[in-house]
Amino acid sequence: MVEPLRKRTFSANNESLLTGMYVVESSNAKDLVIPHLPVIDKASINNGLWSSGVTSGDVVYYNQSTNRMRTILTSNSNENTLLVTEQCENRCLFCSQPPNERDDIELYKNATLALLNFNAESVIGITGGEPTTNKKAFLTLLHQLDYFNNKTKLHILSHGRNLSDINFVEDIQKCIGSREISWGIPLYGHKSSLHNRLVNAQKAFDETLQGIVNLSAFGQVVEARIVPVTHNIHHLINIINFLVNSFQNIKQISIMNLEPIGWAKKNYLELFVPVGKQNVYLNEVINICLAYGVSIQLYNYPLCLLNDNLRAFSVRSISDWKNYYPSGCNQCARQQVCGGFFTSSTGKYLEDVEPFQ
Amino acid sequence: MQTAEFVTLPFFFRHLDNRNSYILTNQAGAFTFLENANVLKNVIHGNWSSLSSNTLDELLAKNFISEANEFDARKILIGSRFASVLKNNITEPSLFIVIPTLRCHHDCHYCQVSRVPINKKGFDLSRSNITHILGIIGSTKSSSIKIEFQGGEPLLSKEFIQNFVQESKRRLSEKEVSFVICTSLTDINDSFLSWAKVNDITFSVSLDGHEMLHNLNRPSSLFNTYKIATRNIQTLFDSIGKDSVSCLTTITKDSFSYVDEIIKTYIDMGLNSIFLRPLSPFGFSYLKMDSLSYTAYEYFEFYKHALDKIIALNENLYFVEETALIHLNKIFRPFHSGYVDLRSPAGYALGALVFNYDGNIFGSDEARMLYRITHNEELVIGKIGADESFFNHETTHKLLSDSFISCTPGCDDCAYQPYCGADPLHHLSTQGDHVGNKANSFFCKLETLIYDHLFDLYNNDTRTREVFDKWLSR
Numbered sequence: 001m002v003e004p005l006r007k008r009t010f011s012a013n014n015e016s017l018l019t020g021m022y023v024v025e026s027s028n029a030k031d032l033v034i035p036h037l038p039v040i041d042k043a044s045i046n047n048g049l050w051s052s053g054v055t056s057g058d059v060v061y062y063n064q065s066t067n068r069m070r071t072i073l074t075s076n077s078n079e080n081t082l083l084v085t086e087q088c089e090n091r092c093l094f095c096s097q098p099p100n101e102r103d104d105i106e107l108y109k110n111a112t113l114a115l116l117n118f119n120a121e122s123v124i125g126i127t128g129g130e131p132t133t134n135k136k137a138f139l140t141l142l143h144q145l146d147y148f149n150n151k152t153k154l155h156i157l158s159h160g161r162n163l164s165d166i167n168f169v170e171d172i173q174k175c176i177g178s179r180e181i182s183w184g185i186p187l188y189g190h191k192s193s194l195h196n197r198l199v200n201a202q203k204a205f206d207e208t209l210q211g212i213v214n215l216s217a218f219g220q221v222v223e224a225r226i227v228p229v230t231h232n233i234h235h236l237i238n239i240i241n242f243l244v245n246s247f248q249n250i251k252q253i254s255i256m257n258l259e260p261i262g263w264a265k266k267n268y269l270e271l272f273v274p275v276g277k278q279n280v281y282l283n284e285v286i287n288i289c290l291a292y293g294v295s296i297q298l299y300n301y302p303l304c305l306l307n308d309n310l311r312a313f314s315v316r317s318i319s320d321w322k323n324y325y326p327s328g329c330n331q332c333a334r335q336q337v338c339g340g341f342f343t344s345s346t347g348k349y350l351e352d353v354e355p356f357q
Numbered sequence: 358m359q360t361a362e363f364v365t366l367p368f369f370f371r372h373l374d375n376r377n378s379y380i381l382t383n384q385a386g387a388f389t390f391l392e393n394a395n396v397l398k399n400v401i402h403g404n405w406s407s408l409s410s411n412t413l414d415e416l417l418a419k420n421f422i423s424e425a426n427e428f429d430a431r432k433i434l435i436g437s438r439f440a441s442v443l444k445n446n447i448t449e450p451s452l453f454i455v456i457p458t459l460r461c462h463h464d465c466h467y468c469q470v471s472r473v474p475i476n477k478k479g480f481d482l483s484r485s486n487i488t489h490i491l492g493i494i495g496s497t498k499s500s501s502i503k504i505e506f507q508g509g510e511p512l513l514s515k516e517f518i519q520n521f522v523q524e525s526k527r528r529l530s531e532k533e534v535s536f537v538i539c540t541s542l543t544d545i546n547d548s549f550l551s552w553a554k555v556n557d558i559t560f561s562v563s564l565d566g567h568e569m570l571h572n573l574n575r576p577s578s579l580f581n582t583y584k585i586a587t588r589n590i591q592t593l594f595d596s597i598g599k600d601s602v603s604c605l606t607t608i609t610k611d612s613f614s615y616v617d618e619i620i621k622t623y624i625d626m627g628l629n630s631i632f633l634r635p636l637s638p639f640g641f642s643y644l645k646m647d648s649l650s651y652t653a654y655e656y657f658e659f660y661k662h663a664l665d666k667i668i669a670l671n672e673n674l675y676f677v678e679e680t681a682l683i684h685l686n687k688i689f690r691p692f693h694s695g696y697v698d699l700r701s702p703a704g705y706a707l708g709a710l711v712f713n714y715d716g717n718i719f720g721s722d723e724a725r726m727l728y729r730i731t732h733n734e735e736l737v738i739g740k741i742g743a744d745e746s747f748f749n750h751e752t753t754h755k756l757l758s759d760s761f762i763s764c765t766p767g768c769d770d771c772a773y774q775p776y777c778g779a780d781p782l783h784h785l786s787t788q789g790d791h792v793g794n795k796a797n798s799f800f801c802k803l804e805t806l807i808y809d810h811l812f813d814l815y816n817n818d819t820r821t822r823e824v825f826d827k828w829l830s831r
Binding site for chain 2: 190191192193205206209210213216217235237238239241242245246247248287290291292293
């Protein structure tokens with residue numbers, strides 16, 4: 001296992017803490033105390049055992065049996081994301097977080113508490129599983145945030161299928177209030193036979209399209225996400241054409257290079273397209289997005305493997321706690337501006353880099 | 358690939374003479390090209406096995422056909438896009454045109470507003486109207502608006518303009534307001550320029566070409582109009598900055614022979630765009646139609662030639678032709694249609710309101726031009742300070758109902774309908790009704806030729822496509 005840029009989990013032996021969620025308080029990050037809302041149990045600790053990387057105001061989870069602490073939301077991270085469920089209707093061939101059908105309603109509850117107590121100014125990602133599978137829990141989360149007058153901006157990663165229910169979207173709209181919300185919705189094909197095959201579910205294509213249109217009716221903005229794999233890389237231009245010609249609320253398209261974890265790791269050989277072979281397809285679609293005025297971003301692509309003209313569209317997208325630079329990157333002149341690799345990209349899952357002089 | 362059953366979705370098609378190919382478009386604004394009539398027939402008759410998988414995927418990607426099981430979802434996509442474009446065009450006005458005076462020191466043959474000489478009395482908007490006009494503007498919902506002073510020559514009424522701007526800062530503080538003065542720049546002075554700079558005023562100036570052509574098109578018995586215009590454009594550049602001036606070119610029959618000179622004038626002035634426009638059938642150019650006018654084909658030949666030269670120039674510099682860019686925006690940015698003359702329903706009263714020197718309110722600049730020569734009272738939809746219910750005026754309703762081009766004859770089956778608009782005043786002026794017979798319409802002919810040409814260039818010429826993409830991402 002390689003070292004990520006930031007450790008999310010670390011040892012933190014503390015006898016005065018029970019298992020549960022805490023907010024870090026005080027500037028030297030020694031004490032964990034109860035926040036001001038009546039939603040987290042009162043507790044405090046006082047020690048400096050645990051390692052750096054946590055700041056006052058951060059939300060952490062302490063596990064008494066393992067003596068380990070995990071940051072849930074931290075102002076030190078480039079991206080904060082909350083997992084609210086592991087349940088999902090889709091079965092994507094490259095799912096990085098394979099679904100689990102057990103009752104995990106406490107995840108919604110913890111996410112709500114974390115959001116309320118962190119009170120971020122930056123955008124917080126809501127992810128799963130599928131955050132809207134349990135419609136009621138999802139609405140409750142939004143409603144509670146609103147009730148406690150929390151203004152956190154949310155980016156919700158959803159397959160969009162449940163949004164095909166216009167009443168549900170209307171209910172969401174009522175809970176949103178003045179909150180800024182954006183949606184990240186994946187579309188892997190320009191036709192049902194392709195998309196449904198990749199997400200391994202019937203009806204998914206139709207429901208996702210209807211979901212995006214329903215969001216549009218309420219003025220909600222969508223970031224469309226595409227994961228290029230063997231099955232759809234030669235249709236990338238068709239997928240982009242479909243997006244820019246079918247919707248009006250897709251303001252951004254993100255093309256996301258495969259993360260070799262979960263089912264993507266299991267199906268890696270069948271799915272994976274080396275970046276060198278993706279370049280020609282990526283080239284084709286950049287100009288379409290420019291012409292149609294839709295911004296396009298390339299996620300999870302090491303700069304050196306992209307064609308020169310594509311590098312401007314690459315963003316440092318990998319969350320720091322699963323991000324690293326392999327030893328080949330040590331001499332690279334552009335490491336500071338490159339997104340690097342997932343910590344799961346090792347061995348046969350790691351592409352050879354070509355460091356910049 | 359699993360074999361799927363396909364269904365056609367509604368689309369328009371048009372033969373492109375140049376390459377003997379076909380363009381397909383749909384109500385969602387998508388377009389594609391088919392190489393010949395056989396391919397088109399195969400699509401229409403559903404001979405899917407005769408079509409290449411590339412063609413099928415392109416048609417699927419752009420919602421021209423559907424896999425059988427997903428038909429309902431795609432139907433909703435097209436319907437929702439179409440509805441949104443309509444809805445986006447049903448707005449409250451965001452362009453307000455104020456005519457402080459109809460007086461002007463130019464004697465242009467083509468004057469579309471039928472100006473009067475500078476000493477003539479009774480052609481100025483009195484200052485007492487400012488409060489009423491700002492009241493109307495303030496009551497509309499648009500939060501970002503443009504106020505344009507036109508004439509005559511608005512700079513003959515500097516004091517009116519300065520009062521108006523000052524007053525609007527107070528009365529329209531809730532709105533984001535930009536001010537434009539449409540002027541020949543004949544009459545400017547230092548104190549006015551420093552006032553304009555402080556108040557972020559921009560200027561729209563007529564520049565028809567080199568000295569000989571400009572003076573021919575825009576004569577004055579008082580002075581050399583070219584020399585004054587170019588000198589004062591330079592003065593504006595130096596004192597306020599390059600962004601404060603945009604120029605537009607009215608193309609006459611005389612202009613046809615001077616493509617190079619027109620473009621060179623703009624480049625030499627250091628301008629980075631040119632707006633080539635045909636004469637409109639209003640004002641003097643309406644009255645002298647026979648001697649001044651040309652056919653859409655004649656104009657288009659000139660335009661095509663000019664556009665070719667401008668595209669070639671873009672190898673080395675950034676220089677936009679605005680008419681082309683307006684049309685490209687209609688194709689690629691259907692949801693931000695800023696241009697009021699290519700909308701469906703028309704931008705009449707929904708996009709613009711005109712406050713005339715005589716106190717009359719019109720729904721478009723063309724309407725006041727036509728009123729000037731016809732005195733047809735039906736064109737007047739309100740009076741400043743007296744009757745301000747222009748949205749409910751019968752003329753507004755009639756005219757707008759006639760301007761939904763998805764259901765007007767000649768437009769309802771046109772492949773360029775998704776990108777085009779209605780021009781009811783043009784047709785009223787030339788044919789006597791809002792819709793007109795499109796077979797005899799200069800407007801329709803010219804729009805069709807322009808779209809044919811732009812699509813042809815975009816699809817077949819990589820260099821041009823790169824230039825267009827560069828313009829679009831401005």
